Amino acid sequence: MSKQQPLRPEIGQPVHLDDYDPDYTGDYDSKHAAKEQLEHNRDRMRELQEVLYAEDKHALLIVLQAMDAGGKDGTIRHVMRGVNPQGVRVTSFKVPTPEELDHDFLWRIHQHTPGRGEIGIFNRSHYEDVLVVRVEKLVPENVWQVRYDHINAFEQMLADSGVTILKFYLHISKAEQKERFQARLDDPTKHWKFSRGDLTVRAKWDRYMAAYENALTRCNTEWAPWHIVPANKKWYRNLVISNVIVETLEHLDMHYPEAEPDLDTVVIPD
Ligand code: AMP
Ligand code: MG
Numbered sequence: 267m268s269k270q271q272p273l274r275p276e277i278g279q280p281v282h283l284d285d286y287d288p289d290y291t292g293d294y295d296s297k298h299a300a301k302e303q304l305e306h307n308r309d310r311m312r313e314l315q316e317v318l319y320a321e322d323k324h325a326l327l328i329v330l331q332a333m334d335a336g337g338k339d340g341t342i343r344h345v346m347r348g349v350n351p352q353g354v355r356v357t358s359f360k361v362p363t364p365e366e367l368d369h370d371f372l373w374r375i376h377q378h379t380p381g382r383g384e385i386g387i388f389n390r391s392h393y394e395d396v397l398v399v400r401v402e403k404l405v406p407e408n409v410w411q412v413r414y415d416h417i418n419a420f421e422q423m424l425a426d427s428g429v430t431i432l433k434f435y436l437h438i439s440k441a442e443q444k445e446r447f448q449a450r451l452d453d454p455t456k457h458w459k460f461s462r463g464d465l466t467v468r469a470k471w472d473r474y475m476a477a478y479e480n481a482l483t484r485c486n487t488e489w490a491p492w493h494i495v496p497a498n499k500k501w502y503r504n505l506v507i508s509n510v511i512v513e514t515l516e517h518l519d520m521h522y523p524e525a526e527p528d529l530d531t532v533v534i535p536d
Contacts, residue, residue, distance in 0.1 A: 326384075
């Protein structure tokens with residue numbers, strides 16, 4: 267496996283997940299080495315989120331996709347630790363309800379996109395509609411084939427409306443998934459996370475990888491880029507994602523809103 271690998275696949279180029287090593291840890295050789303940077307990122311994220319919230323101008327949408335046990339929940343827990351909950355909203359997308367299925371596939375998604383001043387985190391997303399839906403043949407091919415274009419247009423519309431979009435695919439190996447499933451089986455406090463259905467999905471690993479490669483290729487845009495995060499090592503995954511979020515927020519060039527004039531002359535009555 268090559269020493270370097272891109273975090274952001276080149277736009278327009280086909281993604282081959284075999285080219286990406288899930289064990290990759292860049293220049294870091296241990297959790298300990300990454301700890302300081304992660305702590306620093308957390309502090310910075312807290313500061314930046316305060317301004318985002320106060321300025322009430324930009325929105326940030328973070329999309330997390332992964333196979334089962336890929337680390338979506340852990341990412342949210344670790345990366346967002348300490349951020350003011352008032353400005354962050356996490357939405358987990360499950361099997362659609364009958365009402366949701368009566369609408370277009372983006373209907374349920376749009377209701378949860380972040381408003382100005384907010385960070386929205388999607389634990390699964392509209393991408394399920396070209397992943398599980400495609401592999402499990404929940405709709406005919408002609409229906410899911412046109413969704414890539416729908417998704418790009420939808421995300422462009424959000425971006426044009428002031429939403430910065432970051433999409434992360436947490437890349438774990440099939441062997442790592444097995445270990446994490448086993449850990450869930452071995453620990454009674456983790457049993458709730460395991461379902462036999464997860465093994466049915468695991469059995470179709472290669473088909474899911476092919477579906478992911480398509481989504482990562484066809485929906486990788488300037489306005490909503492994909493990041494392929496090496497995720498076998500949880501600490502590296504957290505570090506990479508927090509790096510990207512901090513860099514992105516810093517680029518927004520945010521400012522606290524203008525205060526009312528002459529606040530230094532205000533006297534608070536007894
Ligand atoms: P979990 O993330 O373990 O709570 O599981 C949520 C389940 O909902 C996963 O099996 C997803 O594949 C499934 N799911 C999410 N979105 C959709 C969708 N649009 N169509 C079908 N299944 C979905
Ligand atoms: Mg599950």
